[in-house]
Amino acid sequence: MKKVLMSGNEACGEGAMIAGCRFYAGYPITPQNELTEYMARRMPETGGVFIQSESEVAAINMVFGASLTGARAMTSSSSPGISLKQEGISYMAACELPAVIINMVRGGPGLGNIAPAQSDYFQATKGGGHGDYHLIVLGPSSAQEMMELTVLAFDLADKYRTPVLILGDGLIGQMMEPVLVNSRQSLVVSKKLTTKNWVLTGCKGRDPRIVKSLWLNDGALEAFNRKLGEKYEHIKRAETRYEAVRTEDADIVFVGYGSVARILRAAVARLREEGIRAGLLRPITLWPFPQAAIRQLSKKTKKFVVVEMSMGQMLEDVELAVAGNAKIEFYGRPGGGIPHEEEIYQRVIARHKVPKQSKK
Amino acid sequence: MAKREEVICAGFGGQGILFLGKLIALCAMKENKFTAYMPSYGAEVRGGTAYSMAIISDKPIPSPVITRPDSAIVMNEPSFRKFRDKIKKGGLLVLNSSLVGNCGRPKGIKLIKLPFTEIAFSLGNVKAANMVALGAYIKKTNVVSVKTALKAIDEFIKDKKLVVINKLALLKGASLVK
Numbered sequence: 001m002k003k004v005l006m007s008g009n010e011a012c013g014e015g016a017m018i019a020g021c022r023f024y025a026g027y028p029i030t031p032q033n034e035l036t037e038y039m040a041r042r043m044p045e046t047g048g049v050f051i052q053s054e055s056e057v058a059a060i061n062m063v064f065g066a067s068l069t070g071a072r073a074m075t076s077s078s079s080p081g082i083s084l085k086q087e088g089i090s091y092m093a094a095c096e097l098p099a100v101i102i103n104m105v106r107g108g109p110g111l112g113n114i115a116p117a118q119s120d121y122f123q124a125t126k127g128g129g130h131g132d133y134h135l136i137v138l139g140p141s142s143a144q145e146m147m148e149l150t151v152l153a154f155d156l157a158d159k160y161r162t163p164v165l166i167l168g169d170g171l172i173g174q175m176m177e178p179v180l181v182n183s184r185q186s187l188v189v190s191k192k193l194t195t196k197n198w199v200l201t202g203c204k205g206r207d208p209r210i211v212k213s214l215w216l217n218d219g220a221l222e223a224f225n226r227k228l229g230e231k232y233e234h235i236k237r238a239e240t241r242y243e244a245v246r247t248e249d250a251d252i253v254f255v256g257y258g259s260v261a262r263i264l265r266a267a268v269a270r271l272r273e274e275g276i277r278a279g280l281l282r283p284i285t286l287w288p289f290p291q292a293a294i295r296q297l298s299k300k301t302k303k304f305v306v307v308e309m310s311m312g313q314m315l316e317d318v319e320l321a322v323a324g325n326a327k328i329e330f331y332g333r334p335g336g337g338i339p340h341e342e343e344i345y346q347r348v349i350a351r352h353k354v355p356k357q358s359k360k
Numbered sequence: 361m362a363k364r365e366e367v368i369c370a371g372f373g374g375q376g377i378l379f380l381g382k383l384i385a386l387c388a389m390k391e392n393k394f395t396a397y398m399p400s401y402g403a404e405v406r407g408g409t410a411y412s413m414a415i416i417s418d419k420p421i422p423s424p425v426i427t428r429p430d431s432a433i434v435m436n437e438p439s440f441r442k443f444r445d446k447i448k449k450g451g452l453l454v455l456n457s458s459l460v461g462n463c464g465r466p467k468g469i470k471l472i473k474l475p476f477t478e479i480a481f482s483l484g485n486v487k488a489a490n491m492v493a494l495g496a497y498i499k500k501t502n503v504v505s506v507k508t509a510l511k512a513i514d515e516f517i518k519d520k521k522l523v524v525i526n527k528l529a530l531l532k533g534a535s536l537v538k
Contacts, residue, residue: 005386005397031401114402175424176382176397178389259423266422341422 006179008146008172012102013038014181015150016074017046020194021100023066023073025051025059029081030114031170032104036076056081060088060101067097068211070199072154076102078170079120080111082128089163090129094213096228098157100150101135101165104173107336115336116170118258121313124167125287132225134232136164136239137286139257143177149284158193160235167286169309171259171338235288242290243282246272250279252348253297255318256307257283259338264307266341267348276352286314291321298325305329305348307339363418365503366426369490370411370443371435371456376490379516380433381412383494386512387504388416396424409438416503431501433493435476437461454497456489472496474536480529488529495533506534 006014013035016024024039036052043050049066053059059075066073077085082103092099105120107113124137136156140146146168153164198209215221243261245268247253252271254264261282271278281297283290298304304326306315311334322328331347333339369380378399388395398413413426431452434440436459444466447453452470455463458477465471474496480489491513498504510527517523 003389005382005389005395170401171398171424174398174401176385177395177421177424262420263422265420338423338425340425340427 001180001182003178004181005176006143006147007034007174007176008140008143008168009034009104009174010038011143011147011179012076012150012166012168012173013042014179015147016100016154017042018147018182019151019154020072021074021154022048022071023063024048024075025053025062025066025073026076027053027056027059027081029078031106031116031173032076032078032102034173035102035104039074056084057088060085060092063099063101064088064092064095064097067092067099068095068200070194070196070201072098072100072158072194074100074102074154076104078104078106078114079108079117080106082120082123086123086129089135089165090131090133091213092163093129093133093135093228094131095211096161097163097211098154098161099163100153100157101163102150103165103167105167105169107334113336114170116172116259116309116338117334117336118167118169118260118309119311119313119334120167121286121308121310124165125289125317133228134235134287136160136162136235136288138164138166139284139286140166140168140172141258141261141282143172143175143179146172147179147181155193156239158196160231161198162231162235167258169259239285240288240290240292241284242293243280243284244293245280245282246277247279247281247297247301249277250297251277251302252279252305252352253301253303254278254280254305254307254344255283255294255314256280257286257314260307260309263339263341263344267344270341270345271348274349276348278348283314289317289321291317294318294321295323295325298322301326303327303329305331307331307344309333309338365416365431365501366429367414367416367431367433367497367503368411368426368429368443368446369414369433369435370409370439371490372438373408373410374487375410375435376487377410377435378412380490380494381414383509383512383516384414384416384504386516387498387508388414390508390512391504393417394419394421396421398424398426409436409442411439411443431497433497435459435489435493452497452500454493454500456493458489470500472500472537474533476533479532479536483525483528483532485525485529488525491526491529492533495530495535496537497533499534499537506530
């Protein structure tokens, strides 16, 4: 293990290298350019392919092609660029093709700005492109996790034959902090995951294979959609990930992911010092969402406080999970606003009338 | 109370403002402290304004964004105007008098005012002004040691010749502050 000062963008690139990514295509956009730059430098060093494509649409379709041939493939962009990639992502979900897609979210809608935001949650977790599909969506909250979840993303993509999206943001991408980098030997990619019996590599000496997304025969698409649905149900059962911080006895449970979770963690520590029983539930997989864990908590917790850098998107998933069992408050900072721990703390203190403890 | 230092480095593009913040974070990492660095990442260009933020703490860092720094290293006049009123009361302003005209004496904060650009020029490389300022800053605050900063320069800069001038500049800056 080596400690290196890295930005989230660079850590993501390093994660891709550790995972054995063989193909990267991307088109520049702030705030994820350092990732593209990192891949431009590192991919040729390892005999992989780096392409700065002519557009975002071209990049996702190049990843489509690379994945078809069995290569571990990745693309990255930021919000407006990810919107452009949606057609390709839908096709890849339909063809059951593994790929890793990085979204370093910036303020929107439209061209928006280049500040950190979490306003692409709906797009990431509810489909994004057309049709009946889901992506596995991971929400890293540090440079360290940016690296580790990128490795995980490649594994999950191969394991379930599905595109996996990492939902970061400008803050996670740009900020530099110490990262413990695993040496390559300690992370051997499972052979089982990279041995693929469906890839299109030329059918000399074997039967032809077909990978497609068009199902015109009567009932064929319905049957395929059911098969996809079963896969998603399986992923929900097996791959839901979250972190619970001091939730066991909490009266107030914060729910937040990514960079917001860092700030909430500090707010929890401060509130605890004041004798307020606060906790944090941090979804790590945004899809599948940790619904069962939140429902369980809602039976004993009085109040949930959902904090997002948006006008409230994950909020809807929390509402579904809580199912009326507890009160939910929302605090959002859209358009590039970043909440400060002090502002969360003051808000909770103001609403939570704490009896002044008399001095003994 | 937790020990925590928040510093903003500001100047124009080309003065090594991002490098300055990164180096502070690297020093903190080398001394096993928690640290986070955040650049201004807009349409920064050579000649335009640029700033970077670094936090050094003995606790994990929630957000790397600084609104009221403990210290500011300010290398040109527009940056001085932007950040002079943001520094915390009792904080420190390290100011490049080569490129900031009559600034008056900001109230309620400590001031180190030295001609960093001219000093760097006399050392043989005007671009090392940032390291002169860094030397002055860490000598005054002791937030990391000069020794660590010298090691960090060794690690960060690949070109041997540039390592020498940057170290020289750092030591010069440190020698000018009590």
